[in-house]
Amino acid sequence: MIAVAAASQSQLTAVTDQLNALIAKMPIAKASLKLLPFAPTAAPSVSHVKHASQPTAPVAGTGTGSGGGVSGLGVGGGGRSFIAGKPEKHVLVLGSGFVAGPLVEYLARRNAVTVASALIEEAKSIADGHPNVRTVQLDANDSNAVREHVRRADLVVSFLPAPYHVAIANHCIAEKKHLVTASYVSPGLKALNDAASGVGITILNEVGLDPGIDHMSALKVIHEVQAAGGVVESFESVCGGLPAPECADNPLGYKFSWSPRGVLTATQNSAKFLRDGKVVDISAADLLRSAQPIELNTSAYNLECLPNRDSLSYATDYGLQSAKTLFRGTLRYRGFSSIVDQLKSIGLISADKWVNPNQHQSWVSVCACCFVVDLC
Numbered sequence: 001m002i003a004v005a006a007a008s009q010s011q012l013t014a015v016t017d018q019l020n021a022l023i024a025k026m027p028i029a030k031a032s033l034k035l036l037p038f039a040p041t042a043a044p045s046v047s048h049v050k051h052a053s054q055p056t057a058p059v060a061g062t063g064t065g066s067g068g069g070v071s072g073l074g075v076g077g078g079g080r081s082f083i084a085g086k087p088e089k090h091v092l093v094l095g096s097g098f099v100a101g102p103l104v105e106y107l108a109r110r111n112a113v114t115v116a117s118a119l120i121e122e123a124k125s126i127a128d129g130h131p132n133v134r135t136v137q138l139d140a141n142d143s144n145a146v147r148e149h150v151r152r153a154d155l156v157v158s159f160l161p162a163p164y165h166v167a168i169a170n171h172c173i174a175e176k177k178h179l180v181t182a183s184y185v186s187p188g189l190k191a192l193n194d195a196a197s198g199v200g201i202t203i204l205n206e207v208g209l210d211p212g213i214d215h216m217s218a219l220k221v222i223h224e225v226q227a228a229g230g231v232v233e234s235f236e237s238v239c240g241g242l243p244a245p246e247c248a249d250n251p252l253g254y255k256f257s258w259s260p261r262g263v264l265t266a267t268q269n270s271a272k273f274l275r276d277g278k279v280v281d282i283s284a285a286d287l288l289r290s291a292q293p294i295e296l297n298t299s300a301y302n303l304e305c306l307p308n309r310d311s312l313s314y315a316t317d318y319g320l321q322s323a324k325t326l327f328r329g330t331l332r333y334r335g336f337s338s339i340v341d342q343l344k345s346i347g348l349i350s351a352d353k354w355v356n357p358n359q360h361q362s363w364v365s366v367c368a369c370c371f372v373v374d375l376c
Contacts, residue, residue, distance in 0.1 A: 240331025253333030
């Protein structure tokens with residue numbers, strides 16, 4: 001919902017003409033324009049406009065100058081809303097990485113939000129411009145401090161590295177607070193299912209892009225086939241957060257949109273999938289070398305595909321127990337896998353060795369450290 005104010009009828013008409021032109025150019029947005037009666041007043045005017053998806057939450061738009069008419073542009077399900085009155089819930093967001101900003105912006109439309117991060121300046125940059133978002137510096141290893149912040153929240157969202165999720169989940173169980181993560185369900189989290197159910201909380205995982213949106217699109221297609229009386233015999237789903245071709249301007253053809261460590265760690269996973277009725281196991285050592293070119297209905301993209309973890313674990317979740325092929329893959333621009341495999345072979349993405357960048361003046365020195373321990 002967007003509220004537009006103007007000091008005169010002519011100014012308002014000029015703005016609404018531009019908005020109507022924008023609406024005509026973007027039919028996919030399903031936007032609509034409603035012009036309220038223009039009535040100049042001695043004080044700024046306020047219009048309370050109800051959004052279709054927010055029937056009880058007024059959105060306020062204030063006029064400028066000595067008075068003005070207000071025009072509300074309702075965009076189905078989108079737009080930035082400023083909700084009058086008390087925030088609905090208090091949400092604790094743990095972490096201030098690349099994906100935290102858009103979530104905080106969304107949550108802050110209706111809720112009070114606390115961004116807790118070890119990197120306080122990052123957290124402050126996310127909170128900037130949102131009056132109902134506060135920040136706090138927090139060490140995720142400080143169990144007592146984490147527990148206290150969980151206790152104060154209605155909902156916890158963890159964008160911390162996946163190894164922290166089990167500890168955060170235990171805090172949420174103890175304090176009876178719901179938890180959301182974008183990470184895969186680990187064995188440690190799965191083991192907490194009964195404890196979470198016992199106190200009546202939900203621990204919701206795999207709600208990012210991949211995993212997350214890919215699940216939604218997969219089930220949409222599968223359910224449509226099943227509703228039409230069909231049977232899915234082969235299912236393949238590929239996904240990748242890739243930069244636009246003109247921005248893929250480094251040797252990897254990749255830009256980090258989430259944790260760099262997470263991206264590189266994912267290249268060291270093993271994988272399992274079903275192909276023509278046969279189970280295919282890919283070891284962690286062979287994952288990058290198993291990448292295959294993928295052809296689309298366009299020559300604009302030069303892509304390759306890596307097997308993505310254990311596809312067989314989704315046979316039951318997707319209702320595809322009878323499928324002969326079940327494959328989930330990760331997309332990258334072609335050449336990514338071979339380069340990262342070479343970096344892996346010389347130890348540059350090893351989790352077993354830590355290199356202090358402050359002790360090195362060049363990449364030559366860093367690389368030498370990977371081979372000669374005394375240089376580290």
